[in-house]
Amino acid sequence: DLCENIIEYYHNMKHTNSNIRFMYFITSMIESSLHENLSEEVLKDVYDIFSETLPVIIRSMYNPDIMTEENISIYPPVFRFGYYIERSRKSRESGDLTDYARELKKAVRQYPTMGIPIKSKISELEKELEERDNRQKEFEKLAVGVKQKIYELLDSGNKNEALAVISQLQAILPEDEELKELFLRSKKI
Numbered sequence: 001d002l003c004e005n006i007i008e009y010y011h012n013m014k015h016t017n018s019n020i021r022f023m024y025f026i027t028s029m030i031e032s033s034l035h036e037n038l039s040e041e042v043l044k045d046v047y048d049i050f051s052e053t054l055p056v057i058i059r060s061m062y063n064p065d066i067m068t069e070e071n072i073s074i075y076p077p078v079f080r081f082g083y084y085i086e087r088s089r090k091s092r093e094s095g096d097l098t099d100y101a102r103e104l105k106k107a108v109r110q111y112p113t114m115g116i117p118i119k120s121k122i123s124e125l126e127k128e129l130e131e132r133d134n135r136q137k138e139f140e141k142l143a144v145g146v147k148q149k150i151y152e153l154l155d156s157g158n159k160n161e162a163l164a165v166i167s168q169l170q171a172i173l174p175e176d177e178e179l180k181e182l183f184l185r186s187k188k189i
Contacts, residue, residue, distance in 0.1 A: 003033040007045045014052075020060045023053040031078050040116050047117035051089065054082025072110075081111035101125055143173060150182050159189045 010026045030046055038046075058067065058079055072080050088103035101122055108118040146169055153162035166183050173179060 001033075001038075001042075003030060003035070003038060003046070004042055006030050006033060007042065007049065010049055020057060024057050027053050027057060027078065034113050040120070043114065044117045044120065047114055047121075050078070050082060050114070051085050054079065055086040055089075058082050058086070077111050081107050081114060084110060097125060097129060143169065143176075147178060147182065154182070154186055154189060157189065159186050162186050 006026065006029045010030075013022070027050065030049060034046065062075070062079075067075065067083060072083060075083070084103050084107035088100050088107060091097075091099035091103055104118050104121055108115050146165065150162050150165050150169075153159075153165065162182070163186050166179055166186065170176070170179050170183070
């Protein structure tokens with residue numbers, strides 16, 4: 001398949017030829033060879049290549065002050081896709097996963113051919129968020145147990161030990177109101 005051959009050529013040549021013309025050539029060739037029967041794996045490769053090359057091409061061709069979300073519709077679909085992919089990458093790097101997902105969805109609206117890899121990215125994000133939520137719930141359960149231990153220490157008159165545990169937990173949960181109350185209670189003992 002032509003698209004797969006171009007992808008292979010890109011992977012073989014990207015370390016020796018990373019200039020803008022090469023990137024533009026590869027992107028244009030891939031775009032012209034895209035068709036509906038490509039496998040998910042090939043589409044993920046295309047997504048990765050577009051994610052690498054399009055932001056560089058866009059920065060070299062367009063003034064970033066002019067290429068904004070307000071006038072994005074005047075650009076070719078593949079560059080609109082690249083614009084939103086770059087924004088999604090920046091959101092991901094800054095840790096704003098909600099914005100990351102939002103930008104991915106905007107990207108796929110501009111270039112529906114990339115629906116499969118974008119759907120895969122969003123699915124990965126959902127799994128990551130679920131794992132993070134599970135870790136948070138587990139941590140909250142552990143914090144409840146530690147707070148119970150602090151109560152026990154205070155009730156048995158072990159003020160210094162309680163204060164040590166409180167300070168360690170406050171470093172992790174600085175806004176926790178119950179810890180603030182426990183700290184104040186320990187000062188009264």
